[in-house]
Every structure is written in C-alpha cells, then in structure tokens.
Amino acid sequence: MPVFTKPMSFRIAAVLAVLAQIMAAPLAHAQGAVRSVHGDWQMRCDTPAGAQEEQCALIQNVTADDRENVGLSVIVLKTADKNSRLLRVLAPLGVLLPMGLGLRVDNADVGRAGFVRCLPNGCIVEVVMQDDLVNKMQTGQAATFVIFQTPEEGIGIPISLNGFSEGFAALP
Numbered sequence: 001m002p003v004f005t006k007p008m009s010f011r012i013a014a015v016l017a018v019l020a021q022i023m024a025a026p027l028a029h030a031q032g033a034v035r036s037v038h039g040d041w042q043m044r045c046d047t048p049a050g051a052q053e054e055q056c057a058l059i060q061n062v063t064a065d066d067r068e069n070v071g072l073s074v075i076v077l078k079t080a081d082k083n084s085r086l087l088r089v090l091a092p093l094g095v096l097l098p099m100g101l102g103l104r105v106d107n108a109d110v111g112r113a114g115f116v117r118c119l120p121n122g123c124i125v126e127v128v129m130q131d132d133l134v135n136k137m138q139t140g141q142a143a144t145f146v147i148f149q150t151p152e153e154g155i156g157i158p159i160s161l162n163g164f165s166e167g168f169a170a171l172p
Contacts, residue, residue, distance in 0.1 A: 032056075036170065039163015043170060055080065058167045064157045072145055072157050073122075076129070076164075078171055085129040090122040091115070095147045101125045102146030102154065105136045105161075138165040 032046025035056060045056040057077035064070040073090040089101055100112040110133065115123045127133075137143065144156045 036167075037163075038167030038170065040160040041163045041167040043167055051080070053080070054172075056172050058164070058171065060159050062157055062159050064155050067155065070147070070155055070157065072147075072159075074145070074159055076168065076171070085134060087125075087127045087129050087133070089125045089145060091125070091145075091147050092122050093118065094149060095123055096149060096151065097123065099148035099151065099154075104144045104146070104156075105140040106142060108136075110136065134168065137161055138168060140164075 032044040034042050035045045036043045038058070041058045041060050043056055044059050045054050047054045055077065057075045059076075060074045062072055062074070070092055072092075075086075075088040075090070077086050077088070078084070079086060091101060095101075095115070097115050097118075100114045102112045103110040113125050113127045116126050117124055129137075138161075140161045142158055143161055144158045146154045146156050148154050
C-alpha cells in the first residue's frame, strides 16, 4: 500500500492484505446514501455486494480552481475489519503515473504516493492512513493534492478539511 512519506515507500504485505479487502468493495460504493454532512465532507453509506455489513466513507469531490475539467474524489474509510483507515483518491485519466500524487496539509509537504491502478473513470491512489496523517488532517485547515500531467506541470487541487475531524470520528 503506498504511504505518504518522504521518500515514498511501499509496504508489500499491507498492499496484499488491504487490496484483497478493497477489491471486494468497488470504488463506486461511495455512491451510497448520504448519512450525514460534516462541514465540507459527506458521510455516505452502502452495503457492497456480498458484504454482511454496511460500509461508510467520508467523501469530498473537488475540482482545480483554474481547471473545471480536472477533479478529484477523496474518500476516507475504515476497512471491513476496522483495523486500518484508508485514504483513497480518484484522479482523472491522463495523469502522469510515475509522478504519483502529492499531498500538502496547510502548506507542509506530507509526501507522495503512487497510483495503484487505473479504471475507466480515473486512476486510484490508496494509502493506509497512519496516525500522523490522520492527526494532520484532523487539525489542518486545508489540504492540497497535486497531480501531474507533465513532469513540469503540477496541478494543485485544494480540499477543505472543515468537518473532517468530526466526520472521521463518526465513521463506524
């Protein structure tokens, strides 16, 4: 599983364990019913096919300030076993995959994570959220995700962290 670090590192065992769980639940599970709103975040819940329990996620969909056609879906959820927290970002097709996805919280560089796969609707980064990343997002005001269309052109897409802390605490 990619982890936002300096430099980027990969945890192969975590990749296999978490991807097995994630593959069972499609990315679109986030299309479920809105359960609650926490500031700029929505909690959506749905029962994935074959699952015994409902799964909920915090979601925010954003676009770049200067490019309406460049957007991200940011999803935060707990794994089915409740042992891990995941940050899943769906970026548009056409991103430069080797550059990964950058993250800054309140103008402090958090690091980059690599894309794990692309689907017809975009490319996905999945990160196991360690306590330090959760804390930064809970106490921060804004985060900026950076995607690249060329090695020289990073596009910063800001997201509000307003309501993240209370929404994260409300995740079942």
